[in-house]
Each structure stands twice: as structure tokens, then as C-alpha cells.
């Protein structure tokens with residue numbers, strides 16, 4: 654139960670040459686831990702998450718999910734892997750305007766072919782876990798920004814992922830609510846044993862995470878091991 658990136662290099666076309674977004678990145682995230690990745694805008698944070706999510710295939714290197722290297726998997730196999738093993742929380746919650754909080758979660762189970770009945774129970778349990786038990790029937794416009802981000806976190810956990818990937822979840826929130834979202838993510842990671850990568854350009858909220866790595870111009874710098 655972990656996430657591994659080994660020697661990952663990713664380039665994008667850039668005129669006549671190529672821009673190196675990730676430069677030989679190696680990262681191992683054990684189950685039940687949060688690695689925060691901090692770095693300025695344009696340093697490669699979202700690219701790192703996209704590769705970890707298997708949404709982009711890197712030029713070189715390997716992504717390993719649950720001990721299984723994803724190199725060489727077909728598109729269908731990767732889709733299956735993402736649906737079952739990977740939860741993603743984007744910068745913007747991307748909720749469907751017409752659905753209630755509970756329904757946003759239940760849609761995920763339907764995509765996965767699970768039975769609707771169990772899905773309802775699981776949705777309610779997860780909304781409770783993110784502090785929104787009383788808001789299950791509300792639609793996005795009836796929720797605050799912080800509450801919408803919590804729905805999106807609960808949604809990402811709906812299929813019990815191995816890997817949880819979170820991109821700047823606090824960027825639209827004030828400090829207090831941002832800190833609460835990071836604390837919640839850390840708590841859920843420890844409880845549900847996900848291998849979590851939390852990307853942010855803002856260190857202020859990162860009091861509770863297990864480890865802080867820095868990314869600078871596509872290069873990842875891990876902290877020296879302690880203890």
C-alpha cells in the first residue's frame with residue numbers, strides 16, 4: 654500500500670525544444686503518511702501529481718502503485734487502476750451543480766459499478782468523516798468554499814483509494830479554513846492508510862503533515878531522514 658516514483662522525467666513540447674517539467678524525480682510515499690510537496694508556481698507540482706495519477710506517461714521513469722509498476726499498462730488498465738486505487742482532489746472542487754453533496758459521492762460508486770445501496774451508506778459515512786453529516790442534502794451553491802472542498806475530499810475517498818493526490822486544496826480558502834482542510838487530510842490519511850501527496854505553494858498550513866519535500870524547477874528535494 655504505497656506510491657512510488659522512480660527516476661521520473663517529464664518534458665513538454667516548447668517551440669523547437671522541450672521544457673523539462675520533472676527532472677529525475679524519485680519519491681516513495683508509504684501508506685498512512687502525507688508527503689507535502691511545496692514549490693513556487695511553475696515548479697512542476699501539478700505535473701508530478703498528473704504523473705503519479707497515471708494521467709500523463711513520463712518520458713522516463715516508473716510509477717508504482719501498491720507495489721505494481723504501471724509501465725506498459727494499457728489505457729484500459731490504467732483507467733481501471735485509477736478508478737479503484739487513486740483518489741484525486743483538484744484545486745477547484747469541480748462539483749456538479751445539480752447534485753447534492755451525497756449524490757456527488759454516490760456518482761463515484763456508480764462509475765465503479767458498485768451497488769447503489771451500499772454507496773449511499775458509504776457516502777453518508779464519509780460526509781460524516783469530513784464534518785458534513787448535516788449538509789448531505791445540500792447542493793454546491795448552498796455550501797461554503799471550505800465545505801465544497803470537504804465534499805471533494807470525501808468524494809476522492811469514495812472508492813477507498815490506495816493513493817490520495819491533492820493539488821493546492823487550500824488556494825481558495827482563508828488561512829483558518831485552509832489549515833483545517835490540511836489537518837483533515839492528514840487525519841484521514843492516518844485513519845484510512847492512504848499514501849497521500851499534498852501539493853501546495855504555501856507552507857503555512859503544513860504543521861501536521863509527515864514530511865515536506867520541495868520542488869524547484871522540476872527537481873525534488875526530500876528532507877534528510879530524522880531519528
Ligand code: ADP
Pocket residue numbers: 665666672673674692693694695696697698699700701
Ligand atoms: P506548478 O503546478 O508547480 O505550478 P506545473 O506542473 O503546472 O507547475 O508546470 C511545470 C512547468 O511545465 C511550467 O513551466 C509549465 O508552464 C509547464 N507546463 C505545464 N503543463 C504544460 C503543458 N500541458 N504543456 C506545456 N507546458 C506545460
Ligand code: MG
Pocket residue numbers: 698699700
Ligand atoms: Mg499547479
